[in-house]
Amino acid sequence: MLRVESISKTFNPGTINEKKALCGVSLHLAPGDFVTVIGGNGAGKSTLLNAVAGTWPVDDGRILIDNVDVTGLPDFRRAKYIGRVFQDPMMGTAANMQLVENLALALRRGKTRTLRWGVTKAESEQYRERLAQLGLGLEDRLTVRVGLLSGGQRQAVTLLMASLMQPKLLLLDEHTAALDPKTAAKVLEISDQIVSENNLTTLMVTHNMKDAIRHGNRLIMLHEGRIVLDISGEEKKNMTVPQLLEMFHTVSGSDDANDKMLLS
Amino acid sequence: MLEYFASLNGAALLRACPGGIAQGLIWGIMALGVYMTFRMLDLADLTVDGSFATGGAACVMLIANGWNPELALLIAFLTGLVAGAVTGLLHTKLGIPAILAGILTQISLYSINLNIMGKANQAINVNATVLRITSNANLLWRTIVIVAVCCVALISVLYWYLGTEHGSALRATGSNGAMSRALGINTDTMKIVGLALGNGLVALSGGMLSQYQGFADVNMGRGAIVIGLAAVIIGEVLAEAIIGKRLNFWLRLLFVVIGSIVYYLVYVFVLWLKFPANDMKLLTAIVVAIFLAVPYLQKMRKSSFHHAGVRARAQQKGGDR
Known part of the structure; x- marks a missing residue:
């Protein structure tokens, strides 16, 4: 359903702020795959999602969605294939429009x-x-202005909006990171429900290793713009957080306390 | 003091009111254009100072060349469409900030308007042309009815358009660009369309005003954006006060025009009080600044560092005792 072929992206090339965010990432998602993406800060998780969504053009490589080459298309032209939920709950809905108008747009x-x-x-x-x-x-609140809803409600609405018109690919970019734990759990539950009901091919970035193991059928780990771990099936089901952390340290070659904090 | 009050003439004020209403209605169409860009697209578009005069200039020159005045208004509308589209292209395709793009178009329109008219102002030969919109005192009430009907028709068209799929996408662009793009809306195109439509209305209004006053002047649009904003804001405040919760979108648009009428009636009243006409723009700017500042100041009153500091010191004192 999604085929990413060795894409690369460097931000601010040729300056002291140069950042190689993606270095030849390849990824293939079969229809119905639900892949969770983990990695430390600056590993390239969000960059990968933005590359697929078309926020900016990639420097190298190809992106195909359902065998259509979308590499040359800007975000709004890829939108018919992709449903998106952002990290910021304010970003997925139009605050000063009614709930029903938001859904109608979607x-x-x-x-x-x-x-x-x-x-x-x-x-x-x-x-x-x-x-x-x-x-x-x-x-019962169809005509309410979305800006009056809570962050969790808005994120749930955004999820619904992303799936109203069946997308070929659902992109969830740390969509529970800005929510309190209880609301985050509820939104994740709704995500699971929507993904399984519509049998959506999904890419979900998360900072939470537990969530990454519990949800989806496949897990990839990014580090410095490369996929360093790709597990699925039984291997993923039986994975534990300590094991995952251990693997992270092996591949990253560091025992960075920061990463431990971020990922556990 | 007594002398001053004695010099005020109540009958004169009453006589000046119909003119104020007519001008308010004409500027109301301009304010609808400002509403399009300022409220729907969330852009402060300064093109309008230029496009208002362009509408007037085009209208007057076409009438001078024997065109039908109504057809001339249509062309005025089209000139505004083009002016707005230029600002939109400068902003979206060349990456120039919206305010600067508007200023660039506005200043270039100054030259273009001079070129259209050949000099700084041009009068309509009112004896050779039958104008339906005119400040002729005998026909003033007919003018008011005609312009009012135009306003209601334009409000209805705007209401319809902004309710359609296309219009909803335009409103979404102003409300949340990132979301709009994720939903497949070409936000660049929407901004160009919105700016074009807004300036089309502004130029139409400029054309009407030139017919009303019988001439066009290259400076007739100076400060138009401020008058437009004043009308929008006065309308919003009045609508909230009078209708409150039952306010629907059609009424919202209607109150933009009502805001403009109120502005001109106040204008007439202040002039009647012998306020110097030269200071009117200053007064208008102050009024707009106050209204724009009120929401911010209200927020600050509820929560500010100053008050937090006062509370903290009060608590400190209480603790010391």
């Missing part, structure tokens, strides 16, 4: 915006049903 992801009315009666019913499934009581 239902038309990647489609030509015509001069037909922006929200139809029939789709409002559909939204009501889908919101009820979130279990947050939002189904």
